[in-house]
Amino acid sequence: MDFNLPEELQMLKDTVRKFVDHELIPIEMHSQENNELKPEIRERLEKKTKEMGLWMFDVPEEYGGGGLGSLAQVLVWEQMCRTIALPSRGRGIFGPEIRPILYALNDDQKKRFLDPILRGEKELCFMQTEPDAGSDPGSMKTRAVRQGDYYIVNGTKRFITGADKADFGQLMAVTDPAKGSHGGISCFMVDMKSPGLKITAKYKTMMGEEPCEIVFDDLKVPAENLVGKEGEGFKLAQKWLGIGRLKHGARALGVAERCIEMGSRYAKQRVTFGKPLSERQGITFKLADSYVELHAARLMVYQAAWKNDQNEDIRTEAYMAKMFADEMSFRVVDRVLQIHGGIGLTLDLPLAKWFVDQRSRMITEGASEVMRMVIAREVLKRYN
Numbered sequence: 001m002d003f004n005l006p007e008e009l010q011m012l013k014d015t016v017r018k019f020v021d022h023e024l025i026p027i028e029m030h031s032q033e034n035n036e037l038k039p040e041i042r043e044r045l046e047k048k049t050k051e052m053g054l055w056m057f058d059v060p061e062e063y064g065g066g067g068l069g070s071l072a073q074v075l076v077w078e079q080m081c082r083t084i085a086l087p088s089r090g091r092g093i094f095g096p097e098i099r100p101i102l103y104a105l106n107d108d109q110k111k112r113f114l115d116p117i118l119r120g121e122k123e124l125c126f127m128q129t130e131p132d133a134g135s136d137p138g139s140m141k142t143r144a145v146r147q148g149d150y151y152i153v154n155g156t157k158r159f160i161t162g163a164d165k166a167d168f169g170q171l172m173a174v175t176d177p178a179k180g181s182h183g184g185i186s187c188f189m190v191d192m193k194s195p196g197l198k199i200t201a202k203y204k205t206m207m208g209e210e211p212c213e214i215v216f217d218d219l220k221v222p223a224e225n226l227v228g229k230e231g232e233g234f235k236l237a238q239k240w241l242g243i244g245r246l247k248h249g250a251r252a253l254g255v256a257e258r259c260i261e262m263g264s265r266y267a268k269q270r271v272t273f274g275k276p277l278s279e280r281q282g283i284t285f286k287l288a289d290s291y292v293e294l295h296a297a298r299l300m301v302y303q304a305a306w307k308n309d310q311n312e313d314i315r316t317e318a319y320m321a322k323m324f325a326d327e328m329s330f331r332v333v334d335r336v337l338q339i340h341g342g343i344g345l346t347l348d349l350p351l352a353k354w355f356v357d358q359r360s361r362m363i364t365e366g367a368s369e370v371m372r373m374v375i376a377r378e379v380l381k382r383y384n
């Protein structure tokens with residue numbers, strides 16, 4: 001068993017770390033406007049990521065990307081998330097955001113949907129959650145009924161990120177109510193400008209994101225827009241969300257490490273009652289606990305990514321890593337914010353943003369309770 005990163009991966013990690021330290025951290029408090037990178041900053045940074053060979057690093061080579069493996073991707077995401085310079089969702093500086101479920105499209109669908117997204121001309125949103133179906137997507141009610149060459153869709157989706165800007169949507173809908181999540185839910189590619197699709201509300205969230213509510217009223221979706229076979233949608237979505245969990249974990253590592261860096265520096269420089277905070281056990285124990293928890297989370301996330309690279313099933317490991325790393329990073333942000341006192345609460349530092357963002361991560365893309373539910377199922381199966 002070798003816990004050291006292979007040399008080329010260590011080099012990749014070091015290169016991205018340097019890029020973040022020199023190019024992103026110095027601009028992080030003024031790089032965005034309305035949750036988007038300022039255009040001149042985007043242009044400059046995209047040029048750099050292309051020079052570094054990191055453009056579309058997480059896209060397979062056959063689609064023109066860098067084709068990095070899971071562990072390599074985790075290393076890049078971890079370093080990139082040591083800063084709030086980039087928007088936490090949506091397009092970053094490494095090219096268009098590609099949801100891996102798009103690789104399940106057939107050749108004709110890839111031409112119509114994947115290619116324009118890869119070229120950066122079109123954007124995609126993912127429509128699964130409903131007012132009465134969040135953690136339990138199997139109870140969704142949005143119905144797609146086949147009529148000749150079309151499916152007719154009726155229902156409501158809620159909390160859909162980027163629906164107001166997206167050109168295409170990936171829609172999950174019930175095609176066989178009797179089967180539910182066991183073969184009764186299908187996935188469709190939808191043109192977001194279609195008649196019969198209406199954005200009816202936008203929610204203001206504490207993170208600044210504004211996910212949308214969408215109503216489908218006899219929306220006509222061409223039958224050739226069905227992804228895979230009828231009834232396969234749920235399995236496909238779960239597969240995509242599984243890979244996304246490693247990204248969540250890596251993000252949490254980056255946030256926690258930067259917080260520990262900040263907490264350590266601040267504790268050494270801030271003097272109260274005649275001594276630096278770094279000489280107070282009540283402060284240094286917060287850093288020690290954070291460091292131990294970060295180490296444990298890093299081992300979990302790296303191991304799950306490594307196992308994915310060996311083509312092994314990582315469902316349980318990915319759930320454990322996401323849950324532990326997300327909860328760990330929130331505890332770390334909270335402790336380091338406390339070390340900073342009043343300045344930690346201001347918007348002059350990234351801590352307040354992380355406090356809100358990392359809190360939201362325990363709910364979105366698989367709430368902590370749902371992770372525990374799945375892990376508990378595995379425990380009960382294993383030890384009977």
Ligand SMILES: Cc1cc2nc3c(=O)[nH]c(=O)nc-3n(C[C@H](O)[C@H](O)[C@H](O)COP(=O)(O)OP(=O)(O)OC[C@H]3O[C@@H](n4cnc5c(N)ncnc54)[C@H](O)[C@@H]3O)c2cc1C
Nearest residue numbers: 126127128129134135159160161211363364365367369370
């Ligand atoms: C900003 C934002 C962006 C989002 N973007 C998207 C998007 O782009 N596309 C999309 O489809 N969805 C999106 N969502 C939806 C998100 O995935 C759901 O909010 C999430 O899955 C939780 O569902 P819910 O809000 O309905 O909570 P509920 O399912 O109602 O759960 C409420 C609470 O109960 C807990 N709980 C639920 N069931 C159990 C149980 N069996 N045992 C114990 N505890 C349980 C949950 O963990 C949670 O804490 C987004 C949400 C937000 C807030």
